[in-house]
Amino acid sequence: MDLRVWQVVFIAVIAIVFTVAYLSLYAQLNKTIWGEDSLLVVTPWAIPAAVVFFSLLVGLSRKYLHAPDVIHEGFADSLKGGEGGKPDHRTFPGALLSSLFSLLSGASIGPEGTITLLLMYVSSFVRKRLRIESPSAALGFDVAALASAFNGVIGSVLFTGVFATEFQVGGNKNALRLLTWNLLAGTIGFGFYLLIGFPSFARSIPFEPMGEFLPVYILYAVALGIAGSLLAVFAGVSMQAAEKIMDRVFGDAVVTRVLAAGVVVAAVGYAIPELLFSGEAQIHGIITDPARFGAVMLLGMAIAKILLLALSFKSGYIGGPLFPIIFSSTLVGLALSLVFPGIPVAILVLCIEAAALTFALGAPLTSILLVVVVGTADQNMIVLLTLSAVTAMLIAARVKERMGERA
Numbered sequence: 001m002d003l004r005v006w007q008v009v010f011i012a013v014i015a016i017v018f019t020v021a022y023l024s025l026y027a028q029l030n031k032t033i034w035g036e037d038s039l040l041v042v043t044p045w046a047i048p049a050a051v052v053f054f055s056l057l058v059g060l061s062r063k064y065l066h067a068p069d070v071i072h073e074g075f076a077d078s079l080k081g082g083e084g085g086k087p088d089h090r091t092f093p094g095a096l097l098s099s100l101f102s103l104l105s106g107a108s109i110g111p112e113g114t115i116t117l118l119l120m121y122v123s124s125f126v127r128k129r130l131r132i133e134s135p136s137a138a139l140g141f142d143v144a145a146l147a148s149a150f151n152g153v154i155g156s157v158l159f160t161g162v163f164a165t166e167f168q169v170g171g172n173k174n175a176l177r178l179l180t181w182n183l184l185a186g187t188i189g190f191g192f193y194l195l196i197g198f199p200s201f202a203r204s205i206p207f208e209p210m211g212e213f214l215p216v217y218i219l220y221a222v223a224l225g226i227a228g229s230l231l232a233v234f235a236g237v238s239m240q241a242a243e244k245i246m247d248r249v250f251g252d253a254v255v256t257r258v259l260a261a262g263v264v265v266a267a268v269g270y271a272i273p274e275l276l277f278s279g280e281a282q283i284h285g286i287i288t289d290p291a292r293f294g295a296v297m298l299l300g301m302a303i304a305k306i307l308l309l310a311l312s313f314k315s316g317y318i319g320g321p322l323f324p325i326i327f328s329s330t331l332v333g334l335a336l337s338l339v340f341p342g343i344p345v346a347i348l349v350l351c352i353e354a355a356a357l358t359f360a361l362g363a364p365l366t367s368i369l370l371v372v373v374v375g376t377a378d379q380n381m382i383v384l385l386t387l388s389a390v391t392a393m394l395i396a397a398r399v400k401e402r403m404g405e406r407a
Helices: 005-034 048-066 087-106 112-132 133-153 160-168 169-194 216-250 254-271 283-289 295-315 322-339 345-361 364-375 379-407
Strands: none
Touching: 005 087, 005 112, 005 133, 005 169, 048 254, 087 112, 112 133, 112 160, 112 169, 133 160, 133 169, 133 322, 160 169, 160 364, 169 322, 216 254, 216 295, 216 322, 216 345, 216 379, 254 295, 283 322, 295 322, 295 364, 345 364
């Protein structure tokens, strides 16, 4: 049977309420454990100990509570959700705890991946109670749940609609109907966030408008599109290498696997605290005074963040890639701004972000929209973001061709 409007509204409300409750719980735990007045901050040696401790809890959740993971998934896969599947609800407690422990561990992951995973449990449970059995209706129901949550979290009423359309979720036959439910649920989630004033990613790293549009900016956008693509290529290669190394060294030893990664994260975080967590909070201090780090240090931190992202994904933590990629792209742009101070910093940062996300996700419109929302880009900047995204798309197509020839 097809979905009904009341069913879409019902799951949209449930999804956004669950997401707000989950993020509120995480925010409170994060403030208590990692806040400015916590024992961990006052006692620096306790920071690596806490990272290892929460990493251990992630491993134990996987082994004894059968929590799922994203070890064998790519960046885009961690955001797509289910395809009308039926998650085993007996593993929900493990998934919930592992998600919270992953975010609290300091690993290089964002909350969007945990939200996707947990909402698939919620959506599947509600679908079963409503007896929604048709594959197309089940898919529309699941995507509606994700739309409600992500449009609120990201801070854009169109985000999930664009994302689902780019990936042709539902196929040509159901695309328009699925988009209708997507937009309806997404509007409910976005409106709920707006009414309660819950913080979203929107305008989280704003930059000053670039001002006058100069022809040379077009060349900058193309060059930065290449730079962002190289960063995404490095991220992809790092993901593949991390998976091979972790599989070879640890195999199915789930606790040891994530614990070893925790030791690495703890060591890096102790030396450079700015590299802990997804980077959404840590980025502000760096943007305020990038000269304090210097161009070389910023580039090194950007590379380290990507390596930590790959390690986190392939060792068993649950999370998403969006803000770690944005964090690394921002640092590369800030490093370039120190070397080329005459170029508006907004162009350097936002164009690299758009290109890196486009290449990594394979979704140019979604990536441009995300950068516009997060970085508050104006109309002139959107032109440059589009050029950078197109550059990344052309490079990605060429890379795929060469990979196909080698295969």
